[in-house]
């Protein structure tokens with residue numbers, strides 16, 4: 001005191017410790033959760049899993065009244081038994097929530113334990129006793145825990161998984177970030193500064209940020225949950241090396257306990273496989289898969305494999321069109337005109353996507369392209385447009401084959417026969433999702449018969465795919481239009497080529513101080 005007397009308050013012991021904004025936020029969230037309304041009768045099929053109320057509310061909002069089969073079979077072992085899961089089920093069957101719900105529920109449990117500890121801290125502070133971990137020190141430590149990492153092979157899939165989990169986690173206060181290539185790294189670093197509890201990532205960019213020493217990601221060897229989606233794709237050349245590095249890093253902290261989820265629609269085919277696949281490259285896949293299981297220290301997983309022999313959805317109608325190569329364009333245009341609806345056309349190469357886009361634009365079908373050499377922003381924009389407009393057409397390479405969940409895709413056309421049965425399953429799985437109906441048509445020219453037979457045998461199909469019904473009387477008009485469009489396309493290509501040659505020659509002439517008088521070129525000195 002300024003007058004030299006001691007403040008009498010200072011003489012009274014006052015053991016209250018300070019708490020920060022996080023503690024207040026959690027308390028408010030808890031109060032809010034208590035006031036949430038869940039119709040447990042409507043959601044009774046979910047009751048057995050012991051999901052927190054905040055998640056049940058999210059499911060209620062989404063009108064997911066009952067779990068899908070893969071979810072029913074996975075959730076008890078994952079949530080109640082805390083076991084590692086190796087899961088495989090057909091495309092569109094709800095695998096994301098089969099690993100997403102246990103992760104969200106587990107994080108809420110961890111956070112509740114922290115709040116409980118915090119309350120115990122408050123109590124011990126009130127009673128003057130010392131708790132080992134003080135709230136103040138927790139609040140002061142700037143790093144928020146990273147609880148879970150979800151790895152996926154493609155950027156679009158990572159964004160989709162985040163959006164799906166965000167919707168279920170709406171009332172949980174759990175923050176989810178995506179870390180993918182092709183987006184500004186600075187922006188992603190900013191997202192990580194907020195300390196998301198879950199990171200959904202493609203391996204390349206994640207590895208880059210870890211190597212740059214990002215502080216939030218420095219906790220990857222301490223995460224509580226790891227999910228690998230579309231695992232068989234991650235085992236392929238080009239992905240495996242990055243995945244391997246990452247997993248070694250994640251597993252550095254040997255004594256740390258972590259729950260692992262390894263999922264795909266074609267996982268078990270790749271890991272145990274049928275004998276015909278084992279012959280060519282599955283031995284490698286099996287060995288790589290075993291390596292992943294070893295690295296992750298998975299010893300007693302719950303194996304949930306509900307893929308039928310087909311691997312595709314039972315609501316999918318499959319058929320084929322056999323024709324010569326030049327005729328594929330006729331049948332494609334015929335299909336698009338005769339059967340309007342949201343349609344995804346798959347090609348094996350970027351060149352083929354570009355060619356078809358030009359041709360179909362001339363035919364006024366206005367398709368949207370999607371392939372790996374497009375800028376990421378444009379890729380996402382095209383996906384959004386495809387999603388938002390009815391009767392839209394997306395022409396894509398296999399970057400769009402995996403996991404993308406676009407509602408109401410009615411048709412999937414394999415303009416070129418896929419090279420593997422896995423690709424056939426994943427491409428076809430973009431339609432007939434979540435018990436909806438869908439059609440897939442495989443276009444096959446004589447050179448592709450070998451691949452087609454390989455697919456049929458891997459998928460244990462005892463019969464040929466049925467022939468897609470075509471009204472031949474329309475084909476004459478179709479051919480005329482397509483042929484005309486091809487001619488225009490050829491001419492336009494020629495003009496573009498000539499223009500770029502002219503541009504190049506004029507530029508060179510200018511540099512050399514030469515005047516180009518006319519085309520064909522006459523040089524005037």
Ligand SMILES: Nc1ncnc2c1ncn2[C@@H]1O[C@H](COP(=O)(O)OP(=O)(O)OP(=O)(O)O)[C@@H](O)[C@H]1O
Nearest residue numbers: 064066067068091092093094095096265403405434
């Ligand atoms: N319990 C549920 N009830 C109703 N719809 C659900 C349920 N769970 C998931 N879905 C919906 O089913 C669709 C497919 O789910 P998801 O994308 O998880 O499938 P997937 O098995 O991962 O497919 P893929 O193998 O192609 O990646 C999504 O639109 C999702 O919102």
